[in-house]
Amino acid sequence: MPHSPHPNIMTMPSESLPSFKIALLGAAGGIGQPLSLLIKSQLHLAVSAGATRIHLAMYDVAAETLVGVHADLAHIDTPVAVSAHFPGGDAAHSLGSCLQGADLVLCPAGMARRPGMTRADLFATNASIVRSLARDIAMHCDLATVHVLLISNPVNSLVPVVVRTLQQCELQPSGIEKRVLGVTALDATRASTFLGEECGNLHDFPRVPVIGGHSGATILPVFSQCPQADDLSQQTVAKLVQRVQNGGDEVVKAKNGKGSATLAMAHCGFRMLAQVSRMLIHRDGDIAASAYVALTHADGTPVAPGAQELMARNGGLHYFAVPITLSPQGVEEIRYRIVDYLNYNELNELLPVCIEHLRKDIELGVQFQLE
Numbered sequence: 001m002p003h004s005p006h007p008n009i010m011t012m013p014s015e016s017l018p019s020f021k022i023a024l025l026g027a028a029g030g031i032g033q034p035l036s037l038l039i040k041s042q043l044h045l046a047v048s049a050g051a052t053r054i055h056l057a058m059y060d061v062a063a064e065t066l067v068g069v070h071a072d073l074a075h076i077d078t079p080v081a082v083s084a085h086f087p088g089g090d091a092a093h094s095l096g097s098c099l100q101g102a103d104l105v106l107c108p109a110g111m112a113r114r115p116g117m118t119r120a121d122l123f124a125t126n127a128s129i130v131r132s133l134a135r136d137i138a139m140h141c142d143l144a145t146v147h148v149l150l151i152s153n154p155v156n157s158l159v160p161v162v163v164r165t166l167q168q169c170e171l172q173p174s175g176i177e178k179r180v181l182g183v184t185a186l187d188a189t190r191a192s193t194f195l196g197e198e199c200g201n202l203h204d205f206p207r208v209p210v211i212g213g214h215s216g217a218t219i220l221p222v223f224s225q226c227p228q229a230d231d232l233s234q235q236t237v238a239k240l241v242q243r244v245q246n247g248g249d250e251v252v253k254a255k256n257g258k259g260s261a262t263l264a265m266a267h268c269g270f271r272m273l274a275q276v277s278r279m280l281i282h283r284d285g286d287i288a289a290s291a292y293v294a295l296t297h298a299d300g301t302p303v304a305p306g307a308q309e310l311m312a313r314n315g316g317l318h319y320f321a322v323p324i325t326l327s328p329q330g331v332e333e334i335r336y337r338i339v340d341y342l343n344y345n346e347l348n349e350l351l352p353v354c355i356e357h358l359r360k361d362i363e364l365g366v367q368f369q370l371e
C-alpha cells in the first residue's frame with residue numbers, strides 16, 4: 001500500500017473561486033501520464049481559465065505508480081491542482097473522491113494491445129473495467145451534467161457498454177447518452193498528417209473528417225472532402241485510407257510488445273479535452289467536434305436533430321463517429337450531411353464494409369450489457 005500523497009495545499013483549488021474538475025481514470029498508464037502532464041502544464045492556458053481553478057483528480061489501480069506520478073506533477077508551478085486517488089486510499093484519496101463533483105471524466109483505463117492482437121481482443125478485459133468505472137461515475141457524479149470522454153479500446157463496443165450502464169444506473173432520464181463521447185480524434189489527426197506528408201505540405205495540415213468507428217475498416221476517412229486530395233490518384237488515396245485504418249497497428253508493431261499509441265493519443269486527447277473544457281468553463285456557445293456517439297436515447301428516440309437522418313444512411317446503427325455540434329448539455333446536432341458528400345468509392349466500397357464491421361462491434365457491447 002503506498003503512503004498517502006502529501007496534500008499539496010498550494011495547488012488545491014480554493015473554495016471561494018469557480019472551479020472545474022477533471023477526473024482522469026487510468027492516469028498512471030502510457031496515455032494517462034503524458035495526458036496528466038499536458039493537463040497540469042498547459043490546460044489553464046489552453047482554456048484561458050482566468051479565475052477558474054482547474055483540478056485534475058487522477059485515479060489508477062496501479063497505486064504506487066500513481067502516487068509517484070502525482071508527487072512528480074505536484075512540483076510543477078502552474079495553478080492546476082492535482083490529487084491522487086487509488087484503491088485502498090483514505091476518503092480523500094478514494095475513487096469516490098476523485099469522481100465527486102467532476103465536470104468531466106476522461107477514461108484511458110484498461111489494457112492496451114500487443115502485437116498480434118486486435119482491438120476486439122481487449123473487449124473482455126476492458127468491458128468489465130469500464131462497466132465498473134461507469135457504475136462509480138453514476139454513483140458519484142451528477143449524470144445530468146457530467147461529460148465522459150472514453151479513450152479505452154475497443155471504443156466501438158465500449159461506448160455502448162458505458163452508455164447502457166449509465167442509463168441502467170440513472171434514477172430518472174438524465175440525457176447522459178448525449179454526453180458520452182468516444183474519442184476518435186487520433187484517426188482524424190493521422191489522416192491529416194498522412195495527407196499533409198503526401199502533399200508535401202508540412203505547415204498547414206489539412207483537416208480530414210473521419211466517420212464510422214475506431215477500428216480497422218470501421219475507420220472511414222473522408223478524403224473526398226479535402227481539396228488537397230483532389231490531385232491524388234485513386235491508388236494513392238486508397239493507400240492513405242489503408243494507412244489511417246491501420247495507424248494503430250503501425251505503432252503497436254513499432255513498439256514491439258511495449259504497448260500501443262500513447263503520445264499521439266495524449267496529444268489528441270488533450271486537444272479534445274481542452275476544446276470541451278473551454279466550452280464548459282466559459283459557457284459561451286456550442287462547439288463543432290467529432291466523436292463516436294450514441295444516436296438514440298434509452299427509449300429509442302433520436303438524441304438530437306440529424307440522428308434519425310444519419311441512421312437512415314448508416315444501416316440503422318445506433319452508434320457512429322460523426323461531426324457533431326456540442327453544447328454543455330451534450331450533443332445538440334448530428335451533422336449527418338457528411339454521408340451525402342461521400343464520393344462513389346467511399347459510399348459504395350468503404351461505407352458498406354464499415355457498417356458491416358461496426359454492427360458486430362456494437363452488438364458485442366450491447367450483448368455484454370444484457371448478460
Ligand SMILES: NC(=O)C1=CN([C@@H]2O[C@H](COP(=O)(O)OP(=O)(O)OC[C@H]3O[C@@H](n4cnc5c(N)ncnc54)[C@H](O)[C@@H]3O)[C@@H](O)[C@H]2O)C=CC1
Pocket residue numbers: 025026027028029030031032059060061062108109110111112113122126129133150151152153154155183184185186187214259260261262265
Ligand atoms: N481511442 C483511441 O484512439 C486510443 C485508445 N487507446 C486505448 O487506451 C487504453 C489505455 O492505453 P495505455 O494507456 O497505452 O495502456 P496502459 O496499460 O499503459 O495504461 C492503462 C492504465 O489503466 C490502468 N487501469 C487498469 N484497470 C483500471 C481500473 N479498473 N481503473 C483505473 N485504472 C485502471 C492501469 O493500471 C494502467 O495504468 C487501451 O485500451 C488502449 O487500447 C490507445 C490509443 C488510442
Ligand SMILES: O=C([O-])CC(=O)C(=O)O
Pocket residue numbers: 112113119153186247248249251252260261
Ligand atoms: O491501436 C491500438 O490498439 C490503439 C489505438 O486505438 C490507436 O492507436 O488508434
